[in-house]
Amino acid sequence: MTAPQSAFDPRWLAGLDTLAEQATGLSEPNPRVACRIIAPDGRAFEGHTQRAGGPHAEIVALRAAAAAGADLRGGSAVVTLEPCSHHGRTPPCCDALIEVGLARVLVALRDPNPLVSGRGIERLRAAGITVELLPPEHPLAAATRALNVGFLSRMEHGRPWVRLKIAASLDGITALANGASQWITGTAARRDGHLWRKRAGAVLSGSGTVLADDPRLDVRLVPTEVQPVRVLLDSQLRVPAAARVLQPPGQVWVYHTPAQPADAAALRARRAALEATGARVQEIAATPDRPPSAHPRIDLAALLRDLAAREINELHVEAGQRLNGAWLQAGLADELLLYLAPTLLGQGGAGLAQIGPLSALTQGVALAYTEVSPLGPDLRIRAQVLAPQAPAPQPPPPTA
Numbered sequence: 063m064t065a066p067q068s069a070f071d072p073r074w075l076a077g078l079d080t081l082a083e084q085a086t087g088l089s090e091p092n093p094r095v096a097c098r099i100i101a102p103d104g105r106a107f108e109g110h111t112q113r114a115g116g117p118h119a120e121i122v123a124l125r126a127a128a129a130a131g132a133d134l135r136g137g138s139a140v141v142t143l144e145p146c147s148h149h150g151r152t153p154p155c156c157d158a159l160i161e162v163g164l165a166r167v168l169v170a171l172r173d174p175n176p177l178v179s180g181r182g183i184e185r186l187r188a189a190g191i192t193v194e195l196l197p198p199e200h201p202l203a204a205a206t207r208a209l210n211v212g213f214l215s216r217m218e219h220g221r222p223w224v225r226l227k228i229a230a231s232l233d234g235i236t237a238l239a240n241g242a243s244q245w246i247t248g249t250a251a252r253r254d255g256h257l258w259r260k261r262a263g264a265v266l267s268g269s270g271t272v273l274a275d276d277p278r279l280d281v282r283l284v285p286t287e288v289q290p291v292r293v294l295l296d297s298q299l300r301v302p303a304a305a306r307v308l309q310p311p312g313q314v315w316v317y318h319t320p321a322q323p324a325d326a327a328a329l330r331a332r333r334a335a336l337e338a339t340g341a342r343v344q345e346i347a348a349t350p351d352r353p354p355s356a357h358p359r360i361d362l363a364a365l366l367r368d369l370a371a372r373e374i375n376e377l378h379v380e381a382g383q384r385l386n387g388a389w390l391q392a393g394l395a396d397e398l399l400l401y402l403a404p405t406l407l408g409q410g411g412a413g414l415a416q417i418g419p420l421s422a423l424t425q426g427v428a429l430a431y432t433e434v435s436p437l438g439p440d441l442r443i444r445a446q447v448l449a450p451q452a453p454a455p456q457p458p459p460p461t462a
Contacts, residue, residue: 091373212375250438262378
């Protein structure tokens with residue numbers, strides 16, 4: 063089936079998805095947007111979203127046109143996301159497009175932000191501008207959704223998009239029995255993993271992984287303008303202040319569960335030591351399904367609500383099999399980013415995710431493959447998590 067056609071010249075749409083990608087690692091928590099403005103004389107001016115508080119894509123393109131002395135009256139614009147209509151960190155982009163006298167605007171995707179959500183289109187039309195909205199199956203609309211999957215999730219569902227990144231052998235082993243795991247995959251896969259860290263608002267791990275591997279969890283192998291927040295789940299604040307994850311660059315947020323009365327004084331001391339590194343340490347609810355003698359575990363749903371309130375769009379999880387299993391069994395993981403190395407590591411090591419035990423095949427976590435790509439000697443597999451067919455019989459294991 064042929065792709066739906068827009069009344070706009072297809073050349074005006076070409077490359078806008080690639081231009082919008084340039085806002086990755088820069089515009090958080092704002093969406094990644096591109097704009098191209100075409101003057102009546104045929105000259106085109108474009109831009110993408112800058113840092114939060116800086117100009118949006120439309121303003122960058124308008125400034126480029128103004129610098130060139132272009133008269134935009136009667137011109138056209140293509141914007142990958144509906145222009146904003148409210149005063150946020152910056153004034154409404156709608157007003158700026160109206161003021162220069164554009165005649166037509168093409169919008170690839172409606173903005174789900176309740177502060178916009180159609181109001182931008184309405185304001186443009188009320189000013190006499192012809193507005194076209196691409197059908198959802200159009201390639202540019204689909205690319206815009208994929209690029210902004212975290213922003214859409216936060217606006218539509220009130221939580222970040224959760225992506226579990228896992229590196230494993232072909233038989234699904236992520237670490238040997240002695241804990242050795244660096245490096246199962248090759249340099250191309252590791253660099254690609256940093257590209258996915260770059261596009262996340264936050265990179266999360268648990269205390270078990272940090273204590274075992276002492277990772278940094280920052281973006282180093284690819285350039286980035288903004289470091290993602292590093293989020294550490296540490297129910298009892300076991301991670302020492304000297305851990306590399308607590309060192310610059312970027313922010314670190316540490317979450318722990320309420321202290322048991324006997325441990326309150328020790329927890330306060332450990333919290334003070336972590337805060338002295340510059341980390342923001344916060345207590346968050348524990349799940350109520352643990353027996354009194356067991357260590358509490360963090361309520362992952364409550365965590366996602368808090369991260370959404372702090373404007374995290376994409377949450378990139380790099381953790382061990384227990385925490386991966388907790389996300390999956392709680393029904394809170396959206397996607398798997400799996401790197402498979404062409405090696406077999408046999409029995410006794412850690413697996414991809416600790417779930418179950420299950421008594422029926424229908425209780426497994428169902429996935430849909432969205433991409434399989436070679437990366438050097440390794441494979442990158444992306445798979446979205448489907449709605450469960452039946453609830454898992456066991457609560458998830460401790461997360462930290």
